[in-house]
Amino acid sequence: MAKHFKNSNDNSINVPKVDNAYNPMPVLNDTNVREARQAKSLEAFGSTQGGKQPLTQKQIAMRVIFGVLGVSIAIMVGLFAYGAYFIHSLNNSLGFEDEQVIKDLKDTLHNAEDDSVFYVALLGSDAREGDFSSRADVNMLMRVDTETKTISLVSVPRDMQINFAGQGVCKINAAYAYNGPVGAVTALQDFAGVEISHYAEIHFDELVDLIDKLGGVEVNVPEGFNTSGHRIYSGVQTLSGEDALAFTRNRYQSVAGDFGRAQAQRIVVEAIINKVLSQSPLDMPSTITSVASCFSTDLKVEDILNLALEFQGSDYSIYSAICPSYAFNENGVSYVGVMYDEWHSMMCYVDAGMDPLSTEPIPQEQLNDKKLGSASNGASTRDYESAVANSGLTTDAVVSVD
Numbered sequence: 001m002a003k004h005f006k007n008s009n010d011n012s013i014n015v016p017k018v019d020n021a022y023n024p025m026p027v028l029n030d031t032n033v034r035e036a037r038q039a040k041s042l043e044a045f046g047s048t049q050g051g052k053q054p055l056t057q058k059q060i061a062m063r064v065i066f067g068v069l070g071v072s073i074a075i076m077v078g079l080f081a082y083g084a085y086f087i088h089s090l091n092n093s094l095g096f097e098d099e100q101v102i103k104d105l106k107d108t109l110h111n112a113e114d115d116s117v118f119y120v121a122l123l124g125s126d127a128r129e130g131d132f133s134s135r136a137d138v139n140m141l142m143r144v145d146t147e148t149k150t151i152s153l154v155s156v157p158r159d160m161q162i163n164f165a166g167q168g169v170c171k172i173n174a175a176y177a178y179n180g181p182v183g184a185v186t187a188l189q190d191f192a193g194v195e196i197s198h199y200a201e202i203h204f205d206e207l208v209d210l211i212d213k214l215g216g217v218e219v220n221v222p223e224g225f226n227t228s229g230h231r232i233y234s235g236v237q238t239l240s241g242e243d244a245l246a247f248t249r250n251r252y253q254s255v256a257g258d259f260g261r262a263q264a265q266r267i268v269v270e271a272i273i274n275k276v277l278s279q280s281p282l283d284m285p286s287t288i289t290s291v292a293s294c295f296s297t298d299l300k301v302e303d304i305l306n307l308a309l310e311f312q313g314s315d316y317s318i319y320s321a322i323c324p325s326y327a328f329n330e331n332g333v334s335y336v337g338v339m340y341d342e343w344h345s346m347m348c349y350v351d352a353g354m355d356p357l358s359t360e361p362i363p364q365e366q367l368n369d370k371k372l373g374s375a376s377n378g379a380s381t382r383d384y385e386s387a388v389a390n391s392g393l394t395t396d397a398v399v400s401v402d
Contacts, residue, residue: 104182105298110195116146117353118197121185122153123176124248124265125203136176136184137204138248138265141192145353146307149316152350153269154192155262156323157395161335161379162187169379171335191338191378192347193371200297207248208241210272210294214287216240217271222399223260225253244268256397258336259322263398266320277312284308321346321356322398326384326391337380337387340373347373 112118124138136158143152158173164187167178175187181199189196202210211217216238224234230246232239239247247264254260279287288305297304324342328335346356348366366372381387388394 112197120198123201135173146310149314152319153266157336159336162377193374206294211241214275219271222401326388327393344373
């Protein structure tokens, strides 16, 4: 109903009635806020948009679940991509900078007939910064048997006299200088009479980093020495990277000279293996990745990790020996000659997975393999008995370690 008013001119004005002319803002409380938020949430899920029917609680729950799954999958994909990139980066750090070296090395290495048994050429280069013609100071053959859980380490003295293709008579460590990893593998294969499947190389400066990353290594030093600021006593002790490097380089204060140095190199390699395998399964991946950059090898980081896990926790054995040899001088050059028969016997034991210094009968299979320890590239005399008798130093002089 309209109210009737009169103005001063007696004109009538009809004013419509307005209900609730004053409409104050509603008072907000917890209930109002909660209801508003609930309505907004329902609207976000499409329950009030476009006149559609509101979603049921089950439909809302399914949307939440699928949303969470989507985010989880995205995170997993991201982690997988990062992991793949990380592994790829580690594999690159394990490889060689020169692509041609990798190609030639792969063409030289042999696929093992049995994946559980294979030979590795283990080289240690004495290259310093800016040195592009270094020789291999460590020449070691390693046989790995994951079935019997045995590892054999056999040193070939660096001054071993050989014939090298295109160079004639030289020392075996010169093969690395002449033709890099391929030359080293070829020379070692011909000398040992086995097919080598993998290659690993470490430089001396990287040896220090490797051992320090492991927190030092425990070794049994056969002879004490004092050189270049390093005083090392005989006996069991933990060596830092610098001390271990001095140990592997010492020959002038060893009664066996270079043969004693080769023994020290094997002792350190064995200690590194023991330290890595002593890690817990949970720590093993981080341990492998931390030392990966210290090596150059054809192996992938996942191969090394799987190999370590194969041996970890098992009652494994590590055998150690040096090629039976003697020192001699020819035309003013110091060389080492091989005792051919003894070398053949030693490689038969190695190939059979036995102790290289065993006195047990040689298995017939290895005994019939004339290539084993044949030293087909050996340049020293094969009538070596008199040469050994006249030599001032043989591998028999190496001090034994309990």
